[in-house]
Amino acid sequence: MSVKKILTSNQRKSLITNLINRGGVESQSHLISLLAREGVKVTQATASRDLEDLGASRVRDASGQFQYVISEGIASKPASAANLILSVTASGNLAVVRTPPGGAQLLASAIDRNSLNGVLKSAIGTIAGDDTVLVVSKTSNGGSELAKSISLFASGTKGKRK
Numbered sequence: 001m002s003v004k005k006i007l008t009s010n011q012r013k014s015l016i017t018n019l020i021n022r023g024g025v026e027s028q029s030h031l032i033s034l035l036a037r038e039g040v041k042v043t044q045a046t047a048s049r050d051l052e053d054l055g056a057s058r059v060r061d062a063s064g065q066f067q068y069v070i071s072e073g074i075a076s077k078p079a080s081a082a083n084l085i086l087s088v089t090a091s092g093n094l095a096v097v098r099t100p101p102g103g104a105q106l107l108a109s110a111i112d113r114n115s116l117n118g119v120l121k122s123a124i125g126t127i128a129g130d131d132t133v134l135v136v137s138k139t140s141n142g143g144s145e146l147a148k149s150i151s152l153f154a155s156g157t158k159g160k161r162k
Helices: 009-022 028-037 044-054 078-084 104-116 143-155
Strands: 056-060 066-070 087-091 094-098 123-128 132-137
Touching (some): 009 044, 028 044, 044 056, 078 104, 094 143, 104 123, 104 132, 132 143
Antiparallel strands (some): 087 094, 094 132, 123 132
């Protein structure tokens, strides 16, 4: 399309959501080219920020290819995270979370977002593989407490205690 469209941030994010929901958005550069076909020019930084704001993450599809998906409110609906957690094990300052294949990146993204917004205060970061998330605690012996807070988060109690 040769006509350049000027969109508001919300309109652009809506378009990105539609593109992702149609399937086949493999990378940020692919998203940028899809947007260009729609007449919308964005930088890599803008695409990255929009994907983060939308809660999009890359997961493997049934054929093993990476695709962007938008998790429908894992941050606002922690009970959804329960479907991604098979087990949580603590060791030292770490919590190791097992997920179904392809679920680790989605769960790690939810944990990271919720550590930033204060729901999971004891987590400082994650590393995700395909079916395992390594979550690092703020304290040197906080793995056990972190594992408990992740389990509470997944159950929908957001770390609330009696």
